[in-house]
Amino acid sequence: MEPGSSGEILIVDDDQAFRAFVSALLTRRGFKVWEARSVRDGEQILSACRPRLIIVDYQLPDMDGVTWIGKLRTDGNDVPIAFITGHWCDHSTFNWLRNILKVSMVLQKPVDPEIFVESIDSILPMSQYQPPDRTNVAEAVDHVSIIDREIESILKKFPQSNLLSGELAKLGDLETQPESVLFGKLTHLRNMLDVEDSLRVARASYLSQLASIWANLTVLLRSLKEDPFNATAVQEVLASTHKVKGTAGSFQLTTIGKCAERLENITRAHDPHATETESEIIWSEVFRVLADGELAIIEAQELYAGDLLATVEQRARLMAVTDAEGADQLSSYQNCGDLSIATSHASALTSLGRANFDAVIIAEPFASAPDLLSFCRDLRLASANPALPLLMVSDRFATVASETLTPDKISYAGFSEVFPLHPDEAVLAEIVAEMVDYSLKSKPRVLVVDDDRALTDFIARILFLQGFSVETLNEPIHIIETLSRFEPEVVVLDVIMPGLSGYDVCREIRKHERWRDLPVLFSTAKSNQEGRVLAFRAGGDDLISKPVLKEELIARVTSYSERTRLRGNRVDSDQLTKLLSRQGLTVEAEKRMSECIALEIPFTLAFISVDAFDEVNKAFGMIAAESVLASLGSLIRGRFEPSVIKGRWAERVFALAFTDLAIEQAEQLIRLLNQEFSDLEFNAEDGATFRVSVTVGFAGAPAQGVTFNQVREAAAENLLALMREKSTA
Amino acid sequence: MISTENKTVLLVEDDDHIRMIVKTSLSKLTKWTIEEARDGFEGLEAAAKSMPDFILMDVMMPGMDGVTTLASLKKNEKLKDIPVIFMTAKVQQEEIDDYIKLGAWGVITKPIDPMTLPQTITAIFATRSAADG
Numbered sequence: 001m002e003p004g005s006s007g008e009i010l011i012v013d014d015d016q017a018f019r020a021f022v023s024a025l026l027t028r029r030g031f032k033v034w035e036a037r038s039v040r041d042g043e044q045i046l047s048a049c050r051p052r053l054i055i056v057d058y059q060l061p062d063m064d065g066v067t068w069i070g071k072l073r074t075d076g077n078d079v080p081i082a083f084i085t086g087h088w089c090d091h092s093t094f095n096w097l098r099n100i101l102k103v104s105m106v107l108q109k110p111v112d113p114e115i116f117v118e119s120i121d122s123i124l125p126m127s128q129y130q131p132p133d134r135t136n137v138a139e140a141v142d143h144v145s146i147i148d149r150e151i152e153s154i155l156k157k158f159p160q161s162n163l164l165s166g167e168l169a170k171l172g173d174l175e176t177q178p179e180s181v182l183f184g185k186l187t188h189l190r191n192m193l194d195v196e197d198s199l200r201v202a203r204a205s206y207l208s209q210l211a212s213i214w215a216n217l218t219v220l221l222r223s224l225k226e227d228p229f230n231a232t233a234v235q236e237v238l239a240s241t242h243k244v245k246g247t248a249g250s251f252q253l254t255t256i257g258k259c260a261e262r263l264e265n266i267t268r269a270h271d272p273h274a275t276e277t278e279s280e281i282i283w284s285e286v287f288r289v290l291a292d293g294e295l296a297i298i299e300a301q302e303l304y305a306g307d308l309l310a311t312v313e314q315r316a317r318l319m320a321v322t323d324a325e326g327a328d329q330l331s332s333y334q335n336c337g338d339l340s341i342a343t344s345h346a347s348a349l350t351s352l353g354r355a356n357f358d359a360v361i362i363a364e365p366f367a368s369a370p371d372l373l374s375f376c377r378d379l380r381l382a383s384a385n386p387a388l389p390l391l392m393v394s395d396r397f398a399t400v401a402s403e404t405l406t407p408d409k410i411s412y413a414g415f416s417e418v419f420p421l422h423p424d425e426a427v428l429a430e431i432v433a434e435m436v437d438y439s440l441k442s443k444p445r446v447l448v449v450d451d452d453r454a455l456t457d458f459i460a461r462i463l464f465l466q467g468f469s470v471e472t473l474n475e476p477i478h479i480i481e482t483l484s485r486f487e488p489e490v491v492v493l494d495v496i497m498p499g500l501s502g503y504d505v506c507r508e509i510r511k512h513e514r515w516r517d518l519p520v521l522f523s524t525a526k527s528n529q530e531g532r533v534l535a536f537r538a539g540g541d542d543l544i545s546k547p548v549l550k551e552e553l554i555a556r557v558t559s560y561s562e563r564t565r566l567r568g569n570r571v572d573s574d575q576l577t578k579l580l581s582r583q584g585l586t587v588e589a590e591k592r593m594s595e596c597i598a599l600e601i602p603f604t605l606a607f608i609s610v611d612a613f614d615e616v617n618k619a620f621g622m623i624a625a626e627s628v629l630a631s632l633g634s635l636i637r638g639r640f641e642p643s644v645i646k647g648r649w650a651e652r653v654f655a656l657a658f659t660d661l662a663i664e665q666a667e668q669l670i671r672l673l674n675q676e677f678s679d680l681e682f683n684a685e686d687g688a689t690f691r692v693s694v695t696v697g698f699a700g701a702p703a704q705g706v707t708f709n710q711v712r713e714a715a716a717e718n719l720l721a722l723m724r725e726k727s728t729a
Numbered sequence: 730m731i732s733t734e735n736k737t738v739l740l741v742e743d744d745d746h747i748r749m750i751v752k753t754s755l756s757k758l759t760k761w762t763i764e765e766a767r768d769g770f771e772g773l774e775a776a777a778k779s780m781p782d783f784i785l786m787d788v789m790m791p792g793m794d795g796v797t798t799l800a801s802l803k804k805n806e807k808l809k810d811i812p813v814i815f816m817t818a819k820v821q822q823e824e825i826d827d828y829i830k831l832g833a834w835g836v837i838t839k840p841i842d843p844m845t846l847p848q849t850i851t852a853i854f855a856t857r858s859a860a861d862g
Contacts, residue, residue, distance in 0.1 A: 247747055
């Protein structure tokens with residue numbers, strides 16, 4: 001037992017709130033508390049330590065508490081046990097627990113902290129445990145502090161909540177209620193705020209659809225006015241209004257729901273034989289309600305635009321690959337982004353292809369290291385984002401023997417960070433933000449210019465979810481500096497803005513040589529002939545009509561950004577291997593190397609040359625030789641963490657630039673690459689199979705040079721020397 | 730406190746938004762397991778597969794609507810005792826009474842309040858068991 005510590009207590013309960021409550025109570029009294037949410041976790045802890053007391057809940061996910069206690073006793077474990085139950089414990093069960101299973105105490109939930117602490121004092125043998133002075137004044141002050149801390153943490157987590165203040169007021173007098181009851185109420189409140197938070201984003205997306213639903217409704221009602229006997233229109237209006245009434249209302253968009261209800265009722269009473277005066281009154285009412293609804297939709301969109309913005313800026317999209325149990329335990333990770341769970345490799349790869357994630361967290365108890373290695377490569381190759389960051393949760397890799405999954409292998413597999421299951425949340429948030437920031441740089445960039453903030457945020461949200469990196473600009477006067485800083489691939493530009501019109505902005509853009517080919521899409525309510533002519537005359541590439549249709553926006557922006565990429569790619573990237581070209585790599589590596597030198601961290605360059613390439617070409621044919629290069633390229637693409645710069649230097653030579661990694665460490669990683677590559681089997685045109693190896697030359701800064709040219713020459717010389725050695729051997 | 734019993738509920742609803750609201754509410758405020766289906770056909774299939782403790786079902790759905798699905802459930806020896814709660818945007822009392830006569834356990838009217846949905850369901854169960862008991 002550590003000096004000053006009263007000993008260790010294990011609590012096994014699947015109710016996280018109750019565990020936290022008990023843990024807080026006992027920690028304050030000097031105990032070290034181990035928490036387990038299932039029998040399985042409890043047993044794992046017991047195999048490593050011997051607590052003074054075990055607190056066991058009745059209902060556990062994998063076994064009931066009584067059965068487990070019976071098992072512990074049969075196994076000869078005689079640690080004092082406190083049994084806690086939310087159900088009434090009948091007489092015979094009580095006797096069984098006390099006399100046969102030797103349970104020291106049976107407690108009923110909700111637990112009063114005073115009684116609980118007193119009971120613990122009574123169980124633990126006095127010689128080993130000195131209860132603190134009960135008259136201590138600090139104790140009384142401390143009474144509210146667990147609750148205070150919980151309230152504080154809730155306030156911090158849900159600053160935007162509309163429910164929070166009202167619900168907190170409903171808690172009543174904090175002083176007079178038992179802590180466990182208050183804690184239960186706060187847990188429920190936290191869950192409610194969680195619901196509110198999740199629905200906020202869903203509501204924003206619903207609102208964006210609602211505008212077109214409402215427009216369609218307007219069209220239907222117009223056609224019914226023209227032809228009162230149009231029974232199909234009646235049915236469609238009824239179906240549509242009925243749905244909006246239920247859905248909008250459930251999102252607390254009350255006015256919109258009420259308008260839909262009013263339209264439903266009017267349409268239900270629709271009489272095609274009504275007199276002219278009657279129908280005039282009815283139709284003026286219909287159009288008034290339609291207008292009210294439209295206004296309410298716009299107001300709601302403006303009101304909740306902030307939600308969209310907050311989401312754009314703050315929420316990273318994360319995918320966790322884990323089992324069901326891991327999904328439960330990743331709460332710390334949930335706080336730093338929108339976390340989707342994939343419970344199998346196959347589903348992870350499918351969802352990665354469908355949605356754009358900012359990082360992948362792997363927290364699966366893997367059976368073998370080779371599985372993990374090949375899965376990581378598949379992930380990288382399946383992702384549209386070549387710089388997809390990978391993060392490992394190490395606690396869940398208990399079954400992998402440490403010698404098979406060495407730090408080198410983890411880094412080679414492409415993991416940027418290794419974290420425990422419950423990391424320091426501030427550090428985690430910072431690192432995730434950094435990784436996301438990094439991955440954003442490799443996404444296609446779109447600049448949205450409009451004086452209306454609600455609109456830019458709306459467009460930004462849609463494009464963000466499609467995997468674009470988006471910036472918004474509400475003051476068009478800053479266009480040129482924003483372009484130079486953000487370097488977008490597409491600009492979406494509003495036509496009518498106060499001060500500077502979209503046409504003027506576009507003309508200004510075209511004045512600069514650098515932006516002459518940048519696609520500019522005008523968003524305008526004037527998509528008629530005249531509008532088109534003006535837009536093209538000003539140098540625009542295309543029009544998107546307002547109100548903006550999500551699908552149209554996505555389709556146009558995607559096609560223009562691909563066009564820009566293709567054009568840029570010809571210079572920057574290598575067609576066969578999809579790695580950077582020599583020029584692309586040089587630009588990137590020069591930039592990063594000077595950063596490394598300024599920060600005094602190592603920079604390492606490696607040239608990787610395919611051995612006996614001419615012989616392969618001659619013996620097995622050009623197609624086979626090309627597949628060797630393509631395979632090495634895709635292997636390189638699928639490995640290493642995102643900060644490693646990867647390129648094809650010459651026909652058979654690849655280049656990797658490592659920042660913050662010394663030559664010796666880089667050598668370790670490249671050795672793994674060589675191993676994996678030499679294991680690949682290639683097929684010649686005549687059906688013969690063969691394997692290929694590589695030779696690698698290294699050089700580092702500042703040891704071999706302080707400019708990229710010096711380092712490059714040193715690496716090339718080393719490579720040549722090694723190749724000569726090999727050929728003479 | 731909301732019920733902590735581990736129940737399985739089958740949610741049959743064609744509207745993605747409503748499904749999302751109900752699912753968010755129940756998954757965060759209760760410990761129930763939530764199964765989903767998009768229409769009556771899927772609902773019947775899912776019910777037979779997962780044997781839920783109760784079914785939460787929309788009335789108006791394309792394909793097989795709620796009333797027809799309820800009738801099919803009642804005809805099935807294995808599924809007939811699974812309580813069904815309807816969700817509907819209709820508010821006329823006589824319609825609600827009709828659903829009860831057809832064998833629904835209860836009716837929840839839309840708009841739904843996601844904050845109190847679990848209590849609403851628990852209250853329906855409490856009333857029913859009081860009436861049955």
